[in-house]
Amino acid sequence: QVQLVESGGGLVQAGGPLRLSCTASGHTLSSYTMAWFRQVPGKERDFVAAITSSALNTYYTDSVKGRFTISRDNAKNMVYLQMNSLKPEDTAVYYCALRTYYSRNYSRTDAYDYWGQGTQVTVSS
Numbered sequence: 694q695v696q697l698v699e700s701g702g703g704l705v706q707a708g709g710p711l712r713l714s715c716t717a718s719g720h721t722l723s724s725y726t727m728a729w730f731r732q733v734p735g736k737e738r739d740f741v742a743a744i745t746s747s748a749l750n751t752y753y754t755d756s757v758k759g760r761f762t763i764s765r766d767n768a769k770n771m772v773y774l775q776m777n778s779l780k781p782e783d784t785a786v787y788y789c790a791l792r793t794y795y796s797r798n799y800s801r802t803d804a805y806d807y808w809g810q811g812t813q814v815t816v817s818s
Contacts, residue, residue, distance in 0.1 A: 695720045695807040697789045702812030705779055709816075713774040715789030715809060723767035726792050728805060729774045731785035731814075738788065740800035742774060752799045757783075779816045786811040 696718040705711050713729065716722070728743035742763035743752045751763050762775040772789060790805035798804045 695791060695793075697791060697807055697809035699787065699789045699809040699812040702787060702814045704815045704817060707779060707781055707816055707818050709779055710775070710777045711779060711814060712776065713787055713789075713812060713814070715772040715774075716770055717791070722765070722770050722772060722791065726799070727763075727765060727772045728790045728792075728799065729763060729772075730788045730790055730802065731783075732788065732811075733785045738802050739785075740802075741787070743799040744772065754800070776814070779814075781816045781818045784814060784816050786813050 697715055698718060699713060699715050701713040724746050726743060726745050729741040730738045731741050732738040740754050741757055742761055744763045744765055748765050753761060760778045765772045788811045789809040791807040792805040796804045
């Protein structure tokens with residue numbers, strides 16, 4: 694059983710940066726594609742970014758391209774989401790996700806089989 698733990702959320706002013714981190718309890722992340730999703734109350738969980746196991750490929754939703762960067766440090770068993778130029782519409786609970794199987798799709802929630810508990814990001818205007 695994989696347990697993912699996110700950290701780094703908080704309150705930030707619009708235009709500011711924030712970095713989220715994700716690690717796994719008792720499990721190595723290096724073999725798996727990882728992703729970040731976000732969700733606001735009453736809405737579906739939306740794809741933000743994904744990174745393949747080797748970090749050769751990254752994928753982003755259009756609204757965060759040029760502002761967010763997903764990365765990983767397999768030696769530290771960590772995945773990161775660097776968020777710059779934050780906007781109030783980025784406010785959400787951010788979730789780290791992992792999948793243990795191959796899929797061509799990176800943006801669907803059902804393409805991932807393990808999830809963290811989420812970390813709140815609030816961007817004030």
